[in-house]
Amino acid sequence: MAENDRDDEEPKVHDKRRIDPETGEPREQTPAPAADAPADDKAPEGGDDGLSDDDLALLADAERDLVAEYREIAARAQADLKNFRTRVERDRAANREAVIAEVIRSLLPVIDDLDRADAxxxxxxxxxxxxxxQKLRAGFERYGLRRVGEVGEPFDPNFHEAVVQVPEEGAEGETVKDIIQTGYALGDRLIRAAKVAVSVPASE
Structure with missing residues (x-):
């Protein structure tokens, strides 16, 4: 641009007076943008939602606590389910054993008759x-049926029923002297106590 052209340009004057000098009326003021206001295309500090860093940290802590709580709830639910399944299996096994024991108990008179026939x-x-x-006994043994009561073993009221007591000189404690009726047990379940004669120390 020529130097003469710059000289011809008129200077621009900005009238910032609040009162119009001609009318004496106050002029409308256009608010100036705040110096620290963010630009239209710039997100405020702390994210698009306008949260501060402290707010975001609190939200992150709350989220971690919630996740931990739900994990604990899930772990407890899984443990409860495992315990429930264990109880169901235990009850099922106990019911099965009870049914087998009842069937065997109903057939014990047949076994007694076979024992007498054998004797x-x-x-x-x-x-x-x-x-x-042989087949009947083999079938019962397959389910865990066993005899209870042997001559010479110590008397045990949990498995023996003392029908008669026989005092004997030199006897120490109570001992099975004779088996009157064989007892039977299925695993740890006593089906029928053995009826026995028990030798006891002779009274002086």
Whole structure:
């Protein structure tokens, strides 16, 4: 641009007076943008939602606490489910054992008859009745049925029923002297106590 052209330009004057000198009326004031106001295209500090760093930190802590709480709830629920399944399996096994015990208890008179037949020599090897006895006992043993009561063992009221007491000189404590009726147990469950004669120390 030529130097003459710059000289021809008129200087621009900004009239910042609050009162119009011609009318004497107050002029409308246009508020100036605050110096610290963010630009239209600039997000405020702390994120688009206008939260401060402290607010964001509090939200993060709350989120971590909530996640930890839900994890604890899930862990407790899983433990409760595991315990429930364990109880169901235990109850199922106990009910199964109770049913088997009841069936065996109902058949004990048959076993007693077979025992008496065997004692009288009626069960001959290879005879049909002997085969029935062997199969019946093998089937019960497969379920864990065992005899209770042996001559010479200490008397145990949990497994023995003392039908008669026999005083004996030199006897120490109470001992099974004879088996009157065989007892049976299924695992740890007593089905029938053994009826026994018990030798006891002779009274002086």
């Amino acid at each position: 009288h020599g009626d069960l001959v090897e290879g005879a049909p009745l002997m085969l029935v006895s």
